[in-house]
Amino acid sequence: MNILLCPDSFKDALSAEQAAQAMAQGVLSAAPHAQTHCCPLADGGEGxxxxxxxxxxxxxxxxxxxxxxxxxxxxxxxxxxxxxxxxxxxxxxxxxxxxxxxxxxxxxxxxxxxxxxxxxxxxxxxxxxxxxxxxxxxxxxxxxxxxxxxxxxxxxxxxxxxxxxxxxxxxxxxxxxxxxxxxxxxxxxxxxxxxxxxxxxxxxxxxxxxxxxxxxxxxxxxxxxxxxxxxxxxxxxxxxxxxxxxxxxxxxxxxxxxxxxxxxxxxxxDMIMQQANMPALLASADLVMTGEGRLDGQSLSGKTPIGIARAAKRLGKPVIVLAGSLGEGWQACLDEGVTAAFALADGPMTLEEALPRTAELLSARSESITRVWINPMTP
CATH class of the missing domain: 3.90.1510.10 (Glycerate kinase, domain 2)
Structure with a gap:
């Protein structure tokens, strides 16, 4: 199983590289023999x-x-x-x-x-x-x-x-x-x-x-x-x-x-995916996991998870988005190639409480998703 991990940064918490490593840790906790490829991305802004x-x-x-x-x-x-x-x-x-x-x-x-x-x-x-x-x-x-x-x-x-x-x-x-x-x-x-x-x-x-x-x-x-x-x-x-x-x-x-x-x-x-040779990476992936601090209706204007999802959709690849929060209109992202999206919080918490736990929460969500992915329910 080949899992491509290509998050953006989580503002005020993790760089894109740190986010990718946290996701990889969670994936490998659930599937030690999985092949993971970390490709931190950004959409033109900081990072x-x-x-x-x-x-x-x-x-x-x-x-x-x-x-x-x-x-x-x-x-x-x-x-x-x-x-x-x-x-x-x-x-x-x-x-x-x-x-x-x-x-x-x-x-x-x-x-x-x-x-x-x-x-x-x-x-x-x-x-x-x-x-x-x-x-x-x-x-x-x-x-x-x-x-x-x-x-x-x-x-x-x-x-x-x-x-x-x-x-x-x-x-x-x-x-x-x-x-x-x-x-x-x-x-x-x-x-x-x-x-x-x-x-x-x-x-x-x-x-x-x-x-x-x-x-x-x-x-x-x-x-x-x-x-x-x-x-x-x-x-x-x-x-x-x-x-x-x-x-x-x-x-x-x-x-x-x-x-x-x-x-x-x-x-x-699009520019950064081109430099990263994203079409080849997507072609060899069985599952794509991406994310950033917030996913909402505005994400459709060119944010990293949507750019990834649109490219993956053309190849028929499933895309999971992990976000610090899911804001108004995020459901529109499902029409752009996002298979499913999850917020990171594991219970009620303030932003101040969540930020220092971002890596931990990101790893835990990645582990849970991987466990579901490798152990599908059968009729």
Whole structure:
């Protein structure tokens, strides 16, 4: 029996790698002779870099960049030398996880450090980059990244704009002549886990701004600032990408990736499954077990368990999802290839009580499922 274990991370509890190991422990407790294959995955957000490195054997590199507030930090990126491909995770430089609650400031946080990661990759000789979006602390539409790459954003007096999305409201001039010329031959794919446009009630500011510290008034101001960013960009580029699905990902970084880097926007889980050679892994599996912190109706927008289930459904493979919780609308996932889904809790408990027990609970559920799988009831 071959069981494929391909969870995403369980937020604030386990990395995807740790989750896969906990599942494997449970499976082998029930079936010591089972063949298990651990393939930790992600959907483009935090943890995607680790998943790609684990799947491909890429080298983990380190470089000092600016965090979202302009402070120096050591950020990792991946280098797959044989493919001349760099793996760049936005959250490594500009991630929300690097800021405490009091530091969250959607008006002024910047993606400058992401541009510095691109420069490190170009210096290494990258010909292709996989840009992993998600988990951002920013709402600057990727403007900071472009500044790091050599673009000049100027106000009405010809002065460079300060960091952050709010400053884009005063943008008058966008100069792209200083962009690093190596970008012209760099092929970029951007992994997104949402399909939101740049602006409006489903846009970057309205949907994701509040979790980055923006008040309702600040959300409105940021949306207006990004509108100005889109206007000026369209004037320079001759094409307007504000309504592109995924443009609102990572505080508008999806917009910048497509507009200025020529990136192809793809569902993050599809990109990472491709790198992990998931079709071959699924073909040899008898049972697939995946999971993440929460499964609900929103999971259909591109979360890891649904990406796995859709791919497995095409091959007729059963998929079990283990989730920290099952939220409203999770039953819709059953139409996407999920065979069954289970919450981890073994009794009434608060989130604070559940988090430190996640590995234990995940292992126990995996063991129970495996026992049912190998000992089916007969008529």
């Amino acid at each position: 995607s870099l680790d998943a790609l490195i684990a799947a491909t054997g890429a080298k983990r590199c380190q470089v000092t960049v600016q965090d979202a507030l302009g402070r120096p930090r050591q950020a990792a990126w991946g280098w797959l030398a044989e493919q001349r491909t760099a793996f760049i995770e936005l959250a490594e430089a500009s991630g929300l996880q690097h800021l405490n609650a009091q530091e969250r400031d959607a008006l002024h946080t910047s993606t400058f450090g992401v541009g510095e990661l691109f420069l490190a990759a170009l210096d290494q000789g990258a010909e292709k980059a996989l840009l992993l979006l998600g988990g951002s602390a920013t709402n600057d539409g990727g403007a900071g990244m472009l500044q790091a790459l050599g673009a000049r954003l100027l106000d009405g007096e010809g002065q460079p704009l300060p960091p952050g999305g709010a400053a884009l409201a005063t943008l008058e001039t966008l100069e792209l002549s200083g962009l690093d010329p190596r970008l012209a031959t760099l092929s970029v794919e951007a992994a997104v886990d949402v399909d939101n446009p740049l602006l409006g009630e489903r846009g970057a500011s309205a949907v994701f701004g509040p979790q980055k510290g923006a008040s309702p008034e600040q959300v409105a101001a940021l949306d207006e600032a990004l509108d100005r960013w889109a206007q000026v960009s369209a004037q320079i580029l001759g094409e307007d990408y504000r309504d592109l699905p995924g443009a609102g990902a990572a505080g508008g970084m999806g917009f910048a990736a497509r507009a200025f880097l020529g990136a192809t926007l793809k569902p993050g889980i």
